[in-house]
Amino acid sequence: MTTTDKLMDAAEFRMRRGGYNAVSFRDLASDMGIKSSSVHYHYPRKEDLGVALVERYSQRFFEALNARSDPSDTSSQRLQTFRAVYRSALNDDGAICLCGLLGAEIDCLPDIVAQCIQTFFLANLDWIKNALPDHLTDAQKDANAAVILAGHQGAMMLATSMKDTALFDTITAQLISAESAVN
Amino acid sequence: MTTTDKLMDAAEFRMRRGGYNAVSFRDLASDMGIKSSSVHYHYPRKEDLGVALVERYSQRFFEALNARSDPSDTSSQRLQTFRAVYRSALNDDGAICLCGLLGAEIDCLPDIVAQCIQTFFLANLDWIKNALPDHLTDAQKDANAAVILAGHQGAMMLATSMKDTALFDTITAQLISAESAVN
DNA sequence: ATTTATGTACCTATCCATAGGTAGATTCGG
DNA sequence: CCGAATCTACCTATGGATAGGTACATAAAT
Numbered sequence: 031m032t033t034t035d036k037l038m039d040a041a042e043f044r045m046r047r048g049g050y051n052a053v054s055f056r057d058l059a060s061d062m063g064i065k066s067s068s069v070h071y072h073y074p075r076k077e078d079l080g081v082a083l084v085e086r087y088s089q090r091f092f093e094a095l096n097a098r099s100d101p102s103d104t105s106s107q108r109l110q111t112f113r114a115v116y117r118s119a120l121n122d123d124g125a126i127c128l129c130g131l132l133g134a135e136i137d138c139l140p141d142i143v144a145q146c147i148q149t150f151f152l153a154n155l156d157w158i159k160n161a162l163p164d165h166l167t168d169a170q171k172d173a174n175a176a177v178i179l180a181g182h183q184g185a186m187m188l189a190t191s192m193k194d195t196a197l198f199d200t201i202t203a204q205l206i207s208a209e210s211a212v213n
Numbered sequence: 214m215t216t217t218d219k220l221m222d223a224a225e226f227r228m229r230r231g232g233y234n235a236v237s238f239r240d241l242a243s244d245m246g247i248k249s250s251s252v253h254y255h256y257p258r259k260e261d262l263g264v265a266l267v268e269r270y271s272q273r274f275f276e277a278l279n280a281r282s283d284p285s286d287t288s289s290q291r292l293q294t295f296r297a298v299y300r301s302a303l304n305d306d307g308a309i310c311l312c313g314l315l316g317a318e319i320d321c322l323p324d325i326v327a328q329c330i331q332t333f334f335l336a337n338l339d340w341i342k343n344a345l346p347d348h349l350t351d352a353q354k355d356a357n358a359a360v361i362l363a364g365h366q367g368a369m370m371l372a373t374s375m376k377d378t379a380l381f382d383t384i385t386a387q388l389i390s391a392e393s394a395v396n
Numbered sequence: 397a398t399t400t401a402t403g404t405a406c407c408t409a410t411c412c413a414t415a416g417g418t419a420g421a422t423t424c425g426g
Numbered sequence: 427c428c429g430a431a432t433c434t435a436c437c438t439a440t441g442g443a444t445a446g447g448t449a450c451a452t453a454a455a456t
Contacts, residue, residue, distance in 0.1 A: 033405075048321030051234035054441065068406050070443065130367075131317045133374035134309060138231030147374055173383050176371065177364065180384045184313075184367025188359065191316035191330055200356050201363045208391050216431080237415065251432050253417065 034072055037062060042083055046125035049135050050080060050143070077140040080132075084146040087128045088153070091115065095157060108161035109178070109206045116182045120198055126186040133183070154179050181205040217255055220245060225266055229308035232318050233263060233326070260323040263315075267329040270311045271336070274298065278340060291344035292361065292389045299365045303381055309369040316366070337362050364388040 040061040044053045055076070059066040073079035098111045119127055129150045136144050158175035166174065185201035223244040227236045238259070242249040256262035281294045302310055312333045319327050341358035349357065368384035 047318075049232050049234065049318050051232065051441095052318070052321045055443085056440070064405090065407065066442085067408080067444080071405065074443085076442065125320070126317060130370065134314045134317050134370045135230075135232050135235070136374040137308070138235050144374075151371065151375060173387060176368075176380055176384045177387045180367030180371045180380075181360065181364045181388075182367070183370055184363030184365070185359075187313065187317045187366055187370075188334065188363045191319040191327075192334060193331075197359055197363075201359045204356060204360045205364075238417085239414070247431090248433065249416085250418080250434085250436095254431065257417085259416065 033062070037069065037072055038079075038083060038086060041079055042087065042128060043123075043125070045080075045083060046123065046128050046131060049131050050139055051135075053079070077142055080140065080143040081146055084129060084132065084143060084150065088146070088150045091119070091150075092153065092157070094118070105161055105163045106206070109158070112158060112161065112178070113182070113202045113206055116186065116202070117198060120186050120189065121195065126190050127183060130183040130186055151179065178205055216245070220252065220255055221262075221266060221269060224262055225270065225311060226306075226308070228263075228266060229306065229311050229314060232314050233322055234318075236262070260325055263323065263326040264329055267312060267315065267326060267333065271329070271333045274302070274333075275336065275340070277301070288344055288346045289389070292341070295341060295344065295361070296365070296385045296389055299369065299385070300381060303369050303372065304378065309373050310366060313366040313369055334362065361388050 037058060040058050041053050044057065053076075055066040055069045059069050062069070073082065094115045095111060098114065099108060103111070116127070129147050132139060132143065132147050133151065136147060139147070155172070155175045158178050159171045162171045162174055182202055182205070185198045185205075188201070189195050189198035220241060223241050224236050227240065236259075238249040238252045242252050245252070256265065277298045278294060281297065282291060286294070299310070312330050315322060315326065315330050316334065319330060322330070338355070338358045341361050342354045345354045345357055365385055365388070368381045368388075371384070372378050372381035
């Protein structure tokens, strides 16, 4: 693993727990056993680091979705995949979605980071839309996709802040089954 | 309006946009036209301010719920009230729920502030539970309440970060109607 | 093959602004 | 007069960021 990778791991760990302002060059340097000026070597400005983190997070997220998906999957299976990928983000890392936290702070983020967050959410909505049953209208798909995404993000936040991971499962199970049943 | 009130308004404004670390004594002092040491007079420690903000926010939230509720309201009407109160928090203030943002940052907050956040969410869940139809089992009520709360929190975050307030309405409309219809 | 150049990854040292927080003097309304 | 509110004047720690330098590996030129 390269230094850059370890640096991003440390930064993601911190940012997914306390947000953008909870990450400092000094803390990262301390995590790495190097000096803060060396962190600046890898990411000249903090927003460079922010963009890199969101892009890596997004890339890994969609890779995980694709890896667990198959063209033959039913709509219900695809939605379960979406749920499972979010769940492992929560469970494996013990923290909420990077973009969920940064999305909440969006008004105070550098523009370029804010744009990355929006791109992530748009791609999420698009993926969910394509996973929904064909018989739905486009408007219905848009609406359902938004519920599913918002529900998953809210579930992560709530489960984490209540220190009750099972809450995530309870909430998202209903989100998915509602979409499958009602439609 | 007292100085303390104005101070809390300024602090809430900032905290609901950028989170706990986006609020500084100096910025608040500048907002108020006083010195930062004078802000410390009102709130000796930052966590005192954090607790005061969450408690005021919570108090106002439940006052708004009660003011718009009536014992004769149907379950559906009560859920619509819940939705409307969240919506006006988003719309009137142009920012997401204070506790939603702080909940996302919970791992990096002072303990005492974190506890206030959990109390707010517990009270939310309790309120929703009592608004749900009587024929549901306790476990069903718990689960549905969690979906509604997480969905509203996620909807605020998503609508704000996508700069699309209508998204909140789209999402929450489905959350409420699903609970009313399925149950 | 050896010099010359370029690039990588760090370092020390420092900058200036901001962070939360404190002590003690001063102002001002009841 | 008294106490609430604000001030001046600090402190220490940390924030992001920069300048200039070192060691070493890789690459290009002669």
